[in-house]
Amino acid sequence: RSHFNDCPDSHSQFCFHGTCRFLVQEDKPACVCHSGYVGTRCEHADLLAVVAANQKKQTITALVVVSVVASVLLIGICVLI
Structure with a gap:
């Protein structure tokens, strides 16, 4: 036997952000x-x-920005060499 049942229709709006x-x-x-x-x-x-x-x-945003900047710098260095 369960400790919980579905709520009756009279309580359908009881929880604001939940079940x-x-x-x-x-x-x-x-x-x-x-x-x-x-x-x-x-x-x-x-x-x-x-x-x-x-x-x-x-x-995540910081890691993406650092990765892009590092890639641009690496490409720039490779082009200059």
Whole structure:
């Protein structure tokens, strides 16, 4: 027997950014939040997840820029020699 059931239609909008699950033993709804959201009803953006995603994008961008600059310099040196 499962501890969770699907939420009834009366709770279809219970979770703001997540999936509603009904806790059988407690007889109340709960939320499974989508990535980047937290809170009882997934109502808050997880700022740590946003910062981590931005840092990853910045790292990738920096690596691409450094690679392009290094390639241009290497080609320039080879042409001059």
